[in-house]
Amino acid sequence: MKVRRESRPVAGFRAVGLHAGIKAKARDLAMIVSDEPASVAAVFTTSTVVGAPVEVSRGRARRGRARGVVVNSGCSNVAMGARGLRDAETMARLAAQAVGCAEDEMLVASTGVIGEPLPLDVLRVGIPRAAEGLSEQGWDDAAEAIRTTDTHRKVASTRLKIGGRFITIQGIAKGSGMIEPNLATMLSFLVTDAPIAPATLRAMLRRVADATYNCLSVDGEGSTSDTVVLLANGAAGGGTLRGEQAARFEAALLAVCEDLVRQLARDGEGATKLLLVEVVGARSAAEAQRAARRVGNSMLVKTAVFGGDPNWGRILQSIGAGRVHWNDETARIRVGGVVVFAQGRSAGPAARRRAEKAHAAEEIKIQVDLGVGSHSARLFTCDLSYEYVRINAEYTT
Amino acid sequence: MKVRRESRPVAGFRAVGLHAGIKAKARDLAMIVSDEPASVAAVFTTSTVVGAPVEVSRGRARRGRARGVVVNSGCSNVAMGARGLRDAETMARLAAQAVGCAEDEMLVASTGVIGEPLPLDVLRVGIPRAAEGLSEQGWDDAAEAIRTTDTHRKVASTRLKIGGRFITIQGIAKGSGMIEPNLATMLSFLVTDAPIAPATLRAMLRRVADATYNCLSVDGEGSTSDTVVLLANGAAGGGTLRGEQAARFEAALLAVCEDLVRQLARDGEGATKLLLVEVVGARSAAEAQRAARRVGNSMLVKTAVFGGDPNWGRILQSIGAGRVHWNDETARIRVGGVVVFAQGRSAGPAARRRAEKAHAAEEIKIQVDLGVGSHSARLFTCDLSYEYVRINAEYTT
Numbered sequence: 001m002k003v004r005r006e007s008r009p010v011a012g013f014r015a016v017g018l019h020a021g022i023k024a025k026a027r028d029l030a031m032i033v034s035d036e037p038a039s040v041a042a043v044f045t046t047s048t049v050v051g052a053p054v055e056v057s058r059g060r061a062r063r064g065r066a067r068g069v070v071v072n073s074g075c076s077n078v079a080m081g082a083r084g085l086r087d088a089e090t091m092a093r094l095a096a097q098a099v100g101c102a103e104d105e106m107l108v109a110s111t112g113v114i115g116e117p118l119p120l121d122v123l124r125v126g127i128p129r130a131a132e133g134l135s136e137q138g139w140d141d142a143a144e145a146i147r148t149t150d151t152h153r154k155v156a157s158t159r160l161k162i163g164g165r166f167i168t169i170q171g172i173a174k175g176s177g178m179i180e181p182n183l184a185t186m187l188s189f190l191v192t193d194a195p196i197a198p199a200t201l202r203a204m205l206r207r208v209a210d211a212t213y214n215c216l217s218v219d220g221e222g223s224t225s226d227t228v229v230l231l232a233n234g235a236a237g238g239g240t241l242r243g244e245q246a247a248r249f250e251a252a253l254l255a256v257c258e259d260l261v262r263q264l265a266r267d268g269e270g271a272t273k274l275l276l277v278e279v280v281g282a283r284s285a286a287e288a289q290r291a292a293r294r295v296g297n298s299m300l301v302k303t304a305v306f307g308g309d310p311n312w313g314r315i316l317q318s319i320g321a322g323r324v325h326w327n328d329e330t331a332r333i334r335v336g337g338v339v340v341f342a343q344g345r346s347a348g349p350a351a352r353r354r355a356e357k358a359h360a361a362e363e364i365k366i367q368v369d370l371g372v373g374s375h376s377a378r379l380f381t382c383d384l385s386y387e388y389v390r391i392n393a394e395y396t397t
Numbered sequence: 398m399k400v401r402r403e404s405r406p407v408a409g410f411r412a413v414g415l416h417a418g419i420k421a422k423a424r425d426l427a428m429i430v431s432d433e434p435a436s437v438a439a440v441f442t443t444s445t446v447v448g449a450p451v452e453v454s455r456g457r458a459r460r461g462r463a464r465g466v467v468v469n470s471g472c473s474n475v476a477m478g479a480r481g482l483r484d485a486e487t488m489a490r491l492a493a494q495a496v497g498c499a500e501d502e503m504l505v506a507s508t509g510v511i512g513e514p515l516p517l518d519v520l521r522v523g524i525p526r527a528a529e530g531l532s533e534q535g536w537d538d539a540a541e542a543i544r545t546t547d548t549h550r551k552v553a554s555t556r557l558k559i560g561g562r563f564i565t566i567q568g569i570a571k572g573s574g575m576i577e578p579n580l581a582t583m584l585s586f587l588v589t590d591a592p593i594a595p596a597t598l599r600a601m602l603r604r605v606a607d608a609t610y611n612c613l614s615v616d617g618e619g620s621t622s623d624t625v626v627l628l629a630n631g632a633a634g635g636g637t638l639r640g641e642q643a644a645r646f647e648a649a650l651l652a653v654c655e656d657l658v659r660q661l662a663r664d665g666e667g668a669t670k671l672l673l674v675e676v677v678g679a680r681s682a683a684e685a686q687r688a689a690r691r692v693g694n695s696m697l698v699k700t701a702v703f704g705g706d707p708n709w710g711r712i713l714q715s716i717g718a719g720r721v722h723w724n725d726e727t728a729r730i731r732v733g734g735v736v737v738f739a740q741g742r743s744a745g746p747a748a749r750r751r752a753e754k755a756h757a758a759e760e761i762k763i764q765v766d767l768g769v770g771s772h773s774a775r776l777f778t779c780d781l782s783y784e785y786v787r788i789n790a791e792y793t794t
Contacts, residue, residue: 079725313476
């Protein structure tokens with residue numbers, strides 16, 4: 001599957017990103033619209049503190065059909081009570097009116113400062129202007145407009161032939177702390193011209209999100225507003241994807257989402273490296289998950305990766321602290337592909353030096369075989385640097 | 398209860414701390430010995446990766462009677478397989494021989510670099526020398542000898558009259574990252590001349606540890622070697638403490654342990670402030686605990702405290718990410734004693750400024766009322782500074 005980090009037009013979809021005036025200067029308003037009603041699937045934050053836009057979009061995504069989504073950065077519309085809900089609905093209505101669809105066919109997402117009201121006056125002017133600017137080429141601008149502390153926009157796309165027709169998948173994403181409540185909600189929007197029934201799309205996105213977005217963590221937190229929306233408008237033509245064709249589409253979708261997730265992890269707040277934790281040999285899926293999260297979210301492991309230190313002791317102890325079962329005779333730890341711990345002890349200074357050298361790469365893999373079962377899990381994350389502390393200590397709401 | 402951060406002699410106990418030669422220069426070997434067999438209670442790490450000294454001491458503490466403990470810093474004797482167990486037993490035997498007690502009356506603890514063998518040659522010379530140096534005044538030296546990355550020794554003591562006699566409680570502790578697997582295991586040793594039966598002592602230590610050591614977290618980790626040992630030799634005379642007298646003793650023990658825990662949190666790796674998180678109004682004890690840990694271990698909350706930012710948004714979202722139940726109308730958040738969030742929204746800029754000013758203190762309290770129940774929990778922790786990253790990124794095993 002060839003995934004490119006560039007945008008491609010997708011039949012029957014238009015996008016836009018512009019500066020409406022929520023932020024001082026940068027692009028802050030995006031829209032994605034399908035010419036015809038599309039199948040829609042979405043996954044949202046599991047937090048018990050939920051942003052108003054999530055509450056509005058969750059209900060609308062459940063209906064299975066939608067025309068598009070309107071997104072702003074610079075204001076998250078979180079912790080605003082009943083007013084927040086009204087404002088999110090108003091924002092979606094303005095977008096629906098501007099593109100001429102039913103109000104409940106428009107989803108909405110917001111990211112940015114919390115505890116501040118959405119500037120509806122700005123949106124009343126900005127949204128119609130955005131609707132006028134919608135274009136097949138608007139993806140890069142849309143990806144720009146949803147950024148907050150991200151250092152660059154994230155786009156990924158792929159194209160494949162299924163059943164004689166070309167199908168395109170285009171995705172954008174943002175998010176730099178998995179939670180920086182003021183700024184860094186994770187948002188991702190995906191569109192495809194493939195014809196897929198809503199129920200199929202929903203099951204696919206659930207599986208793909210579990211294998212990608214749900215394996216992403218910059219700092220072990222989750223935002224109130226995390227949102228992934230997938231729209232499929234069928235403009236590529238042909239029969240609805242099922243069976244083998246659906247499976248091939250899902251593999252392509254997985255590749256696009258995994259690429260976006262790699263971009264998000266690598267651009268985590270203050271990150272100098274992408275850290276991929278792979279756990280195998282666990283007694284259960286839950287223990288595999290717990291081990292991957294313990295290792296990947298451990299401040300000690302993350303600072304060791306920043307320092308170029310293949311510190312298997314910290315890896316082992318983060319697993320132990322998570323009360324994960326392991327076998328000290330059969331367990332193995334690899335850092336940067338090099339076995340640094342096996343048979344209950346260090347693999348020695350030569351292995352250590354090789355693992356240190358592997359830290360020159362931009363992506364570090366920590367692989368743990370717990371040696372007690374057949375379950376596995378992975379986590380995409382990043383190292384912990386001085387810059388993370390600077391960003392989060394010096395930023396003031 | 399007046400707890401002093403200084404050592405006091407305790408009848409029938411002697412202690413020592415000296416430089417044996419495991420470390421290049423600093424004190425690295427400590428012993429604590431009761432003249433007569435004492436009641437003993439101990440709590441250990443719950444990690445599934447357990448150091449050899451913990452395995453040895455756990456069995457011996459269960460017997461309820463002991464004479465003392467021998468402790469070294471500079472080498473943790475962790476991840477050394479069968480050899481590690483043999484070495485821990487040898488170290489305890491050397492100490493038992495030197496003071497003339499049965500081998501299984503001596504407990505053992507080690508902290509320092511992992512994956513390296515205990516230098517038994519050094520201990521064969523050092524332990525008899527330590528036994529000769531045992532003295533009623535040796536507590537400060539012992540507290541020095543168990544340090545690793547701690548920036549200063551931790552001691553606390555109190556004295557109270559129970560049933561007509563004076564009883565002393567003396568404690569020492571070390572630990573700077575709750576886990577820095579190479580260095581910073583949490584160790585604490587407590588002695589008292591009160592007469593207390595082993596079963597009573599064990600129940601007391603369990604309760605006190607739950608309210609103090611188990612509420613301590615520098616970085617959300619737990620070491621393979623965490624150990625708290627409490628010895629009570631009865632040298633103060635009089636009848637065994639029961640009922641009201643035992644309760645008064647337990648309150649004093651709690652005060653000593655809480656003071657040690659405050660010292661540990663304040664001296665967390667890179668810490669500039671002690672952070673005390675208090676959660677009330679939770680639906681269950683487990684949710685109260687989860688909320689306190691989520692807030693206190695959140696890298697975003699900890700960097701905000703370092704930055705002097707009363708960021709209720711981050712506090713709220715760390716609770717939400719932990720899937721903790723709360724009521725957005727009745728929940729309240731105080732930072733530094735100032736209500737910054739109530740009735741579902743910010744308490745405004747004046748409150749914010751007052752809470753910012755409260756950050757001038759060395760101790761910051763974050764108080765969260767979830768507004769949905771009657772359970773509570775607390776966590777002693779610290780802020781997250783550049784220095785934490787430096788210590789853990791630049792240190793190499």
